[in-house]
Amino acid sequence: xxxxxxxxxxxxxxxxxxxxxxxxxxxxxxxxxxxxxxxxxxxxxxxxxxxxxxxxxxxxxxxxxxxxxxxxxxxxxxxxxxxxxxxxxxxxxxxxxxxxxxxxxxxxxxxxxxxxxxxxxxxxxxxxxxxxxxxxxxxxxxxxxxxxxxxxxxxxxxxxxxxxxxxxxxxxxxxxxxxxxxxxxxxxxxxxxxxxxxxxxxxxxxxxxxxxxxxxxxxxxxxxxxxxxxxxxxxxxxxxxxxxxxxxxxxxxxxxxxx
Amino acid sequence: xxxxxxxxxxxxxxxxxxxxxxxxxxxxxxxxxxxxxxxxxxxxxxxxxxxxxxxxxxxxxxxxxxxxxxxxxxxxxxxxxxxxxxxxxxxxxxxxxxxxxxxxxxxxxxxxxxxxxxxxxxxxxxxxxxxxxxxxxxxxxxxxxxxxxxxxxxxxxxxxxxxxxxxxxxxxxxxxxxxxxxxxxxxxxxxxxxxxxxxxxxxxxxxxxxxxxxxxxxxxxxxxxxxxxxxxxxxxxxxxxxxxxxxxxxxxx
Numbered sequence: 001x002x003x004x005x006x007x008x009x010x011x012x013x014x015x016x017x018x019x020x021x022x023x024x025x026x027x028x029x030x031x032x033x034x035x036x037x038x039x040x041x042x043x044x045x046x047x048x049x050x051x052x053x054x055x056x057x058x059x060x061x062x063x064x065x066x067x068x069x070x071x072x073x074x075x076x077x078x079x080x081x082x083x084x085x086x087x088x089x090x091x092x093x094x095x096x097x098x099x100x101x102x103x104x105x106x107x108x109x110x111x112x113x114x115x116x117x118x119x120x121x122x123x124x125x126x127x128x129x130x131x132x133x134x135x136x137x138x139x140x141x142x143x144x145x146x147x148x149x150x151x152x153x154x155x156x157x158x159x160x161x162x163x164x165x166x167x168x169x170x171x172x173x174x175x176x177x178x179x180x181x182x183x184x185x186x187x188x189x190x191x192x193x194x195x196x197x198x199x200x201x202x203x204x205x206x207x208x209x210x211x212x213x214x215x216x217x218x219x220x221x222x223x224x225x226x227x228x229x230x231x232x233x234x235x236x237x238x239x240x241x242x243x244x245x246x247x248x249x250x251x252x253x254x255x256x257x258x259x
Numbered sequence: 260x261x262x263x264x265x266x267x268x269x270x271x272x273x274x275x276x277x278x279x280x281x282x283x284x285x286x287x288x289x290x291x292x293x294x295x296x297x298x299x300x301x302x303x304x305x306x307x308x309x310x311x312x313x314x315x316x317x318x319x320x321x322x323x324x325x326x327x328x329x330x331x332x333x334x335x336x337x338x339x340x341x342x343x344x345x346x347x348x349x350x351x352x353x354x355x356x357x358x359x360x361x362x363x364x365x366x367x368x369x370x371x372x373x374x375x376x377x378x379x380x381x382x383x384x385x386x387x388x389x390x391x392x393x394x395x396x397x398x399x400x401x402x403x404x405x406x407x408x409x410x411x412x413x414x415x416x417x418x419x420x421x422x423x424x425x426x427x428x429x430x431x432x433x434x435x436x437x438x439x440x441x442x443x444x445x446x447x448x449x450x451x452x453x454x455x456x457x458x459x460x461x462x463x464x465x466x467x468x469x470x471x472x473x474x475x476x477x478x479x480x481x482x483x484x485x486x487x488x489x490x491x492x493x494x495x496x497x498x499x500x501x502x503x504x505x506x507x508x509x510x511x512x
Contacts (some may be wrong), residue, residue, distance in 0.1 A: 012346065050417075053353040054352075054353065055349055055352055055353055068404065077357065078353060078354060078355040078489065079355040081353065082353075082354075083349075083350065083353040085346045085349060086346075088348040089345060089346035089347045089349065090347070091274065091345075092345070093277065093278050093281055093282070093349055094277060098277070100271065102274055103354070105270045106270055106351070106354055106356050107354065108266075148350075188289070209408060
């Protein structure tokens with residue numbers, strides 16, 4: 001794994017009137033890794049993603065993506081990133097396939113139809129591809145949303161709360177897709193408020209709290225921050241999620257897909 | 260970048276035209292009000308209004324066409340509002356495309372949708388007895404004025420489309436535009452109005468646009484009226500465009 005820094009954030013500040021959302025945020029993300037930005041609602045995760053995807057400008061500090069400054073080289077940054085927003089920004093009136101073709105054409109990808117069909121296949125949307133997105137379930141919309149951001153093979157992908165509002169089954173599908181991305185060398189910046197999501201996916205985790213990154217490290221490093229482990233005998237009961245997934249037969253499905 | 264702009268605008272234009280063609284009810288809805296006004300004026304008020312011409316439908320069609328556009332652009336604002344709210348506007352902005360093509364696609368869609376509505380209204384007017392002996396040049400001049408009028412109102416509509424907070428607010432801006440033709444020479448000659456109202460009616464753009472179109476369609480000597488109308492429309496267009504671009508810059512920074 002390369003250690004080239006793909007996302008560099010240093011001393012970034014951003015205020016909306018009297019609200020100091022970001023108060024000097026700094027972190028780096030290496031190529032081909034998954035970095036999870038963990039924080040509660042209103043911690044500033046979305047603001048940071050908006051700055052990194054050139055949708056808004058920082059008040060102070062510097063940020064670069066793929067070596068390009070987000071303020072002075074915003075066009076090159078947009079060429080390097082793909083954004084999946086917190087609220088699935090898909091076109092309800094178009095069909096799933098038309099959504100994919102639209103993005104492919106805007107990204108000047110050759111053979112847009114084939115790219116669209118391949119992605120529909122990969123995200124188990126082939127049957128629904130000809131239907132308007134209005135008729136999709138939450139999980140299908142989110143899968144389409146992620147599929148749209150894969151078009152053009154951007155080296156960096158921002159996923160802003162990719163699993164919010166999804167049922168456990170759909171969450172597993174999204175997680176699988178994210179893992180595949182990183183395996184193919186894509187750098188992923190993920191924001192989440194679900195601790196288990198960060199724990200399952202991320203190579204490194206940054207905790208954003210009150211406008212600052214208060215902790216940044218691997219899961220193992222983060223766990224060391226707490227008092228050392230004591231060995232206890234605990235009867236392991238299945239979690240409700242495990243029960244649910246077993247009942248709906250999902251664990252088997254997800255396992256199959258991963259292989 | 261210019262090739263990008265043309266290509267991206269075409270792709271996005273195709274998208275929003277699909278929106279229009281898949282919700283044809285919006286195009287139909289925008290023609291219902293002007294057609295209802297036309298029926299009302301021709302069959303209810305028409306007998307009592309002496310317009311000085313033989314056919315009242317000939318007299319009132321220019322004003323009706325302007326009302327059609329005024330009610331049509333409220334859907335332009337609405338479509339833009341939906342794109343802002345849904346987040347797809349931001350998705351486009353985070354992509355390596357020509358950013359201004361996102362707005363231009365909406366503007367061109369508005370032009371196409373309004374031309375469809377105008378055609379429907381003209382066809383109904385023909386059924387009601389509208390006839391014109393105007394030549395090809397005159398027809399082109401009328402079409403040109405309507406295109407300018409649509410573009411001017413569309414750029415006005417972009418502003419609420421970008422800034423509105425609710426779907427109700429976004430279409431409210433078009434009400435004054437719809438009623439402007441009533442205080443003009445569109446339905447009755449201005450000479451019977453009280454002095455203050457008459458002063459307003461005679462010096463607002465709708466009157467000069469309506470008079471120019473009426474002169475063109477009835478083969479009257481048009482004189483300077485066409486140029487005054489075109490100057491009004493270009494002026495409004497430039498101001499509306501500047502206002503819309505300013506709003507857009509504020510909205511995305």
